[in-house]
Amino acid sequence: MNTLNILSIASCIVVLVFVQQAFSIKCWDCRSDIDPKCADPFDNTTFAITDCSTRTLDHLPGQKATMCRKMRQKVDGVWKYVRSCAFLGEPGIGGDERFCLMRTGTYNIFMEYCTCNTKDGCNTSSRLSFSPLLPILIFAVLNAFR
Template sequence: MANKTSLPILLLVLFVFCCIQQGLSIKCWVCRSDSDPKCADPFDNTTVPITDCKQEPDLEHLPGVRPTMCRKIRQKVNGEWRYFRSCAYMGEPGIEGDERFCLMRTGTYNIFMEYCTCNSKDGCNTAWSNHGSVFASIVSLAISLRYVLVYT
């Protein structure tokens, strides 16, 4: 009987640790296409080291706020595209928590901006986000709960 209940508990503990690990620290690509053309889309990370966001400096205008997400900004100014990738200090991933969607703004003087944030995995600010690790965690939790309900 102990073996039947220990497996779901172990899976649940592993799931919690995975979630805590993802929440405490994230690594993001940090670059600007105006200084490194490989930072544009399609993104080529061969010249860009991934940055651990917990090593990023505190910001004077945001005391006590630490970066917990990655950010990708795509701007079109007077017909020229610019890309910025960095750690993000504020906001939420995507729109209403869905990383597949980005905020888009247009302005005067032929300016367009797309602002995307993510925290699903290290380096998620390459392009569209991939929810594979979150999906795998949810599936393993569901299997564990089913196992507990059926065998207890």
């Protein structure tokens, strides 16, 4: 197999593995006050991932959800987590998803608001994750050099 074919195959695989769908994002949608598995550490075994293109808000007609969000709130010492689709704002702070908006208030209130759009389900707990297509990419590249 020549170098051009190897590069073509590798490029196609990279596009399949790393490029998201341009029209919608899928996010986790849950509340820890309803299901404790929604808190951190997040256990997504009982939740279906939600296609945000199907979500609408009555007070924002025509607005599309383009991001996922995770809110962590502490009110009077009690933590509550909410994961959902996000309709407004930008990912992270200044476009950097590593940073979340944090606010504290009177009467023992704390809130952390994180938004992301890098991949489906990005509103999970913070941890390193790989695409499920990564093994296919590795296999294809290794076979191309045989």
